[in-house]
Amino acid sequence: MERDKWLFEISPKNNLFDLNLKEVWQYRDLLILFVKRDVVTLYKQTILGPLWYLIQPLFTSVIFTLVFNNIAGISTGDVPPFLFNLAGVTIWNYFKECLTATSDTFKKNEAIFGKVYFPRVIMPMSIVVSNLLKFGIQIFIFICFYIYYALTGYEIMPNMYILFFPLLIIAMGMMGLGLGMIISSMVTKYRDLTFLVAFGVQLLMYLSAVMYPLDLMREKLINVEEGTDYSWVVDFNPIAHLIELGRYMLLNDGNYSVFGITYTAIFTIVIFFLGLLIFNKTEKTFIDTI
Numbered sequence: 001m002e003r004d005k006w007l008f009e010i011s012p013k014n015n016l017f018d019l020n021l022k023e024v025w026q027y028r029d030l031l032i033l034f035v036k037r038d039v040v041t042l043y044k045q046t047i048l049g050p051l052w053y054l055i056q057p058l059f060t061s062v063i064f065t066l067v068f069n070n071i072a073g074i075s076t077g078d079v080p081p082f083l084f085n086l087a088g089v090t091i092w093n094y095f096k097e098c099l100t101a102t103s104d105t106f107k108k109n110e111a112i113f114g115k116v117y118f119p120r121v122i123m124p125m126s127i128v129v130s131n132l133l134k135f136g137i138q139i140f141i142f143i144c145f146y147i148y149y150a151l152t153g154y155e156i157m158p159n160m161y162i163l164f165f166p167l168l169i170i171a172m173g174m175m176g177l178g179l180g181m182i183i184s185s186m187v188t189k190y191r192d193l194t195f196l197v198a199f200g201v202q203l204l205m206y207l208s209a210v211m212y213p214l215d216l217m218r219e220k221l222i223n224v225e226e227g228t229d230y231s232w233v234v235d236f237n238p239i240a241h242l243i244e245l246g247r248y249m250l251l252n253d254g255n256y257s258v259f260g261i262t263y264t265a266i267f268t269i270v271i272f273f274l275g276l277l278i279f280n281k282t283e284k285t286f287i288d289t290i
Contacts, residue, residue, distance in 0.1 A: 024119045034126030039133055053137045057093060061085040064211040074212050079156060079253045080149050083142075088210040090142050091172065091246045094135040095239060096201055098176025101127040103183040103197050106282065113283075120283040121276070124181055128173045135169065142250075159252045168246050175238065175268045178275030185282035207233055207240065214244040215255055238264040 024031075061082055068074045069081035076084040102124040106113070109123055150156055187193050209217050214234060221230040234240045241260035248254040 024122060024125075027118050027122055030118055031122050031126050031129070034123065035130045035133075038126060038130035050137075053134050054141055057086060057089045057138050058141070060089050064089070068211045074216065076213070077253055078154070079251050080154055083145055083149055083154075083156070084247070084251065084253070085211050086142050086145060087247045087250050088243050090135070090138045091168075091243050092205060092208065092210045092239075093138065094131060094169065095172045095176045095242075096205070097131040097134065098128050098173055099180045099183075100197060100201060101131065102177055102180025104187055104194060105180070105184040106188050107184070107191075107194070121181075121279060124177055124184070124279070127180075128177050132169075132173065146250075156251055158250055159248070161249045165246070165249050168242060168249065171264065171268045172242055174272040175242075178268070178272035181275035181279040182271070185278045188282060204237075204239065207237055208243055209234060209240045210243060213254060214240055235260075236263070238267045 064085040065081045068085075069076065074081075105120075105124050105127075113120060146156070183193055183197055217240075218231045218234050221233060222228070241256070241264045244254050245256045245261065245264075248256050
């Protein structure tokens, strides 16, 4: 009797490093389906719909400009404050959305995970891809304001490092995905982390030089008279380096360091693969603990 031939065979994972990326590729159609679901359903049944993609960064940039530049008097050099803040907010939003949306993957999808088999890592990957589409819309708005300010007399222009801007976005996505998968795996046991993420992300934004230059922030954290130096808060914050580097590419304003780029690249790769390993380990047992 001829043995039945199956297209796919589902077998338990034998070790922690059994990521099986080939299987993820086989389920690419499901990945595309999840991306369409995330994009279409997010603002479904809302009055303004996709306009929220634009309203959030624009209003945030206006508030930052009023508070930090007009009231607090923080200088952005030759760059218009609104454009300076819009660049930081646009880059930050992509990281934030990737992190917060993937951080509750297991908890949010426990019903579907418990009934149907597919590579679980597809779910957080779809979130990163769908947020990439939102980021594309927001960077288009940034380019529109960029052209407006250039035509009204501001001497702004990107530098040659703009060619590496896609790598910066990939790094933001990998870091958000890696941290999100680690937190999602821990949320299956410690639900308090859900509240900590929402609170911590807000604090991280203020420590990541989104609305002020990195050098200014580092300068304010050093107090010579009292002999205190908290500049390590930004020196060892990889998000701050990525945002400063992104603004340097887009606006030719700000400073970057070889240490900052090297440290951020190593941190991103380590946190991404660490997130994959922890997520891979948790998916085998999460249904018993969640």
